[in-house]
Amino acid sequence: MTMSERRTRPLSRGRRFDLRATAMSFALIAAALIAAGLAVRALAGVVQRRPVWGVVLLCVAVAAVLAHGRRRRRLSAARIARRAGEALEQATTTALDALDAPAPAPSTAPAPTGPYGEGALHTADAPGVPGVLDYDALSPEEFEEAIAALCVRDGCSDVRVVGGAGDLGADVVGLSPGGHRLVIQCKRYGDDNKVGSQDLQRFGGTCFTVHEADVALVVTTSDFTAPAREYAEQCGITCVDRGGLLAWSADPARRPWAAGTGGADA
Numbered sequence: 001m002t003m004s005e006r007r008t009r010p011l012s013r014g015r016r017f018d019l020r021a022t023a024m025s026f027a028l029i030a031a032a033l034i035a036a037g038l039a040v041r042a043l044a045g046v047v048q049r050r051p052v053w054g055v056v057l058l059c060v061a062v063a064a065v066l067a068h069g070r071r072r073r074r075l076s077a078a079r080i081a082r083r084a085g086e087a088l089e090q091a092t093t094t095a096l097d098a099l100d101a102p103a104p105a106p107s108t109a110p111a112p113t114g115p116y117g118e119g120a121l122h123t124a125d126a127p128g129v130p131g132v133l134d135y136d137a138l139s140p141e142e143f144e145e146a147i148a149a150l151c152v153r154d155g156c157s158d159v160r161v162v163g164g165a166g167d168l169g170a171d172v173v174g175l176s177p178g179g180h181r182l183v184i185q186c187k188r189y190g191d192d193n194k195v196g197s198q199d200l201q202r203f204g205g206t207c208f209t210v211h212e213a214d215v216a217l218v219v220t221t222s223d224f225t226a227p228a229r230e231y232a233e234q235c236g237i238t239c240v241d242r243g244g245l246l247a248w249s250a251d252p253a254r255r256p257w258a259a260g261t262g263g264a265d266a
Contacts (some may be wrong), residue, residue: 143161
């Protein structure tokens, strides 16, 4: 009786376990995780300062994930770690460049082509007078821009609108034609709301010592209380009420800083 010989299936020759390659892969993954932590920390600062960067980086990440999902072939652990490290390095470089970018400069007042050119709105207090705006129709920010444009119109240089949070009372700064430093606070008030002495005291505490003004002006669409005018006279602050503002708007020769410079800028 003969027995059939049973063939044995040859052992498959798989890839041998390489301890060195595995250790290298784990080291690369660890390095990628460390780089990811640093990049996330840097990107958090970028997103806090410039939210637009956060949206851009999020879109780039989503696009990368979608592109990766379309690839059918499998990538080795070492290749994944290498590409992740390159992507994180590029993102970190972009984030650091964004952090080192200079802060935007304060907005400068536009040339007076709109408010003081053709099609200017005329206030009811001076109907038909060219170049006189309806200041009551302006927002506080637009009022500051209008005062800056008046300064530009009358020959001032380096005029900037700096009003906002932390401005310490200065809304418009610039140099008069005679080279004197102007510091202007703008009060777009209604007729029933006058500029009081407390407003003048707050401005008086910073206009000369902090902003180093040669001439300090407070310009309003309303009026000043008697104590406010008294304080302004004692401190050398020029008050420009509604009447003075309209006169200045209609006639460049009525520029208010001339009184604070002894007529040198008249």
